[in-house]
Amino acid sequence: MYSFASPRVAPVVKDIAYFLAHVPGMVRYGSKPFREISKEPALLVKVLERLRSFEAAAAYPPHQAFIGNLYPDDLWHIETPWYRNPPSNGHRRGLFGEIMPEEEFYGVMKICDDFDLLLLEEGIVKEVALLLERHPLLSSQDIRRLGSGVPQSRIEEKVHEEKALPLYDQRNRLVGCLQRGHEEDQSLIPEVLIENLAARASGVMALRFMLHGLATVPQIEYLLGCGEEAVGDRYNRGGGSLSKAIGELCGCTAATGSDVKAFCCAPIHAIVLAGSLVAAGIFKNVVVVGGGSFAKLGMKFRGHLRHDMPILEDVLAAVAILVGRDDGVSPVIRLDSIGKHDVGSGSSQQAIIEKLVVEPLDRLGLKLAQVNKYATEMHNPEITEPAGSGNVPRTNYRTIGSFAVLRGEMERGDLDHFIKVHGMPGFSPTQGHIASAIPFLGHALTKIRAGQMANAMFLAKGSLFLGRMTQLSDGMSFLLERNSGDG
Amino acid sequence: MIVVLGSPDADSAEIYAETVTKGDPSYAGALAGIELGLPVYHITEPEIKEQVDPEVYQEQVGLMEIALEVDKIAAAMRKVRRLSS
Incomplete structure (x- = not known):
């Protein structure tokens, strides 16, 4: 006879971590810069001139908010442009995660390179090994995976004779290359593999940071990937999964996993699914993990060049979230609060909201x-406005507030006040799925646990039409609220 | 042919309006330096609103009329049309 193994329990968000990799040397390979520089090679010089130092990227106020050293509302009080007004106390590590310099991140990518496709120059490997040995989240076993590197001449040979993708640092110095994974497979060319490798490496760092911060690391039974990369070979392009590849390097030996694909709203879908698996008693601890979106590096760089700004899309962002059984303390995912955009809902902004x-x-x-x-979509407006994309969170907040006006819950003149109180300035890198609501989850956990906030709603939208298979949009939401302690 | 925009604020509406009149001012796309000189309006401007079935307009745009700063958007659109005429 069929029976449930356990009574239904409320799912909670136990912890979260974020990771930023500052990768100025990789900006040239973001989709937009790569296409533009291919058409107009002289652009590369302008791009290189407008890249930020690690110190500037680390101190950048939105990044400090992302890793937990600033509360998003603090940004209301920092003069804009934020890139000219970094706080004096900008740190590499924060309450929720860290921002890592590029050379170290190349090392982490090498550690995540199971097929020895990434070749790093031997001198660079020595420098990186010294730096990573001191990193609290990396072990001696990791350092061994770095290997000893290869001579510069071998990298040049691979680039010129085998069409390996040359990799550079911020000073335009050739530091390595990424080889193709198969002679004829267009799904395993270096330009695709670097997206996947960067997603795996950044996801690994986010998950390690999260697990490292737990007083007791629970047995993770399931991993849900929520990134936007497309892993697979010629027979299953994009049909693969990165979640186990990330968990493999984070000690999640008792976990299996799969990836949720839903464009930018995949993390919210994944959190709802994780909560449902926990509530149903199928798994006790589920991790939602998403690596960075390599293709989005430098996406708005033309607008930044035109405004004589630094190119601000120079970071990869990743997230790891632990969803578990009610512990009487952690904020609860209200499974009766789930909002979803249905096939028949209509795609206007008001219909979605x-x-x-x-x-x-x-x-x-x-x-x-x-x-x-x-x-909501927490895109940093300093990135989007120069390219004509507007202030995305502000528009979303005005739309939400307008419903309150329409329903007679508020006057139209109170819209700006509504944004200040119930919204926040956008502070996320424009990393698609990562920017969609979840950058605030860490702050919400802290505030709710401290009794300074009762609840927060997380909503994300997905642009299904980008894949040219439907004109539909998508969206998902949930309410997170204080744990009553009697669960 | 006219171009109807749905941009959420005056700044972005102005950039897109310029793009289809004097050429893409952000030099981000294919219309950089190309003067199409097309008539351009925002969906919330009266010239467009009065041509749409009120029921459909309310369903698709009504809420955004409250949400957006429509006066600022209209002023930006008028400016671009004036400069391109």
Whole structure:
């Protein structure tokens, strides 16, 4: 006879970590810069001139908010442009994660390179090994995986004779190359593999940071990837999974996993699925993990060049989230609050927000202003506005607030106040899925645990139409709330 | 032919309006330096609104009329049309 193994329990978010890799030398290979530089090679000089130092990227206020050294609302009080006004206390490590310099990240990529496709110059490997030996999240076994590197001449040979992808540092120095994974397979060319390798490496660092911060590391039983990379070979391009590849290097030996693909809203889908697996009693501890989006490096660089700004899309961002059984303390994922954008919902902005925000709150009997904070697409406006993409979070907050006006819960003149109280400035790198609501999750956990916040709503939208298979959009949301302690 | 924009603020509306009149001012796309000189309006401007079925308009755009700063957007659009005429 069929029976449940355990009674249903509430799922909670136990912890979260973020990781940023500052990768100025890789900006040239972001989709937009790569295409533009191929058409106009002289652009490369302009790009190189506008890259930031690691110190500038680390001190950048939105990055400090991302890793937990600033609360997003603190950005209201920092003069713009933020890239000219870094805080004096900008640190490499924060409450939720760290920002890593490029040379070290090349080393982490090599540690994650199981097929020896990444060749790093021997002098660089020596320098990187010395740096990584001191890193608290890397072991001697990791350092051994770095190997001893190869001579510069071998890298040049691979680049010129075998079409390996040359890899550079910020000073345009050739530091290595990435070889193709198969002679004829277009899914295993270096330009694809570097996206996947960067996603794996950044995901590994985020997950290690999260596990490292736990007082007791639980047995992880399932891993849900939520990145935007497409892993696979010619017979299953994009149909593969990165979650276990990340867990493999984080000691998750008792876990299996799969990836959730839903464009930018995949992390919210994955959190809801993770919560459901826990609530159903199938697994006790599920990790949601997403690596950085390599293709989005330098996406708006033309706008930044035009405004004589540094190229701000010079970081890869990753996240790892632990969802587990109710522990009486951690904030609860309200599974009765899930908002979802259905096939038949319509794709206008108001239709999407209605499905993701208004309907779930109606179900719970809450007014819009009873949600303390809304986390939506948290794109940093300093990145998007120079390229004509507007202030994305601000528009979302105005749309949410407008529903409160329409429903008679607020006056139109209070919209700006609503944004200040229930919204926040955008502070995330434009890393697609990573920017979608989850940058605030760490802050929400801290505030809710401290009793300074009762709840927060997380909503994300996905642009399904980008794949040219449907005109539809997508979206998913959930409410996170204080644990009553009696679960 | 006219171009109808749905940009969420005055700055981005102005950039896209310039793109289809004087050429892409951000030099981010294929219309950099190309003067199409097309008439361009925002979906919230009265000239466009009055041509749409009110029920459909309310369903698709009504909320955004409250959300967006429509006066600033309209002023930006008028400026671009004036400069390109």
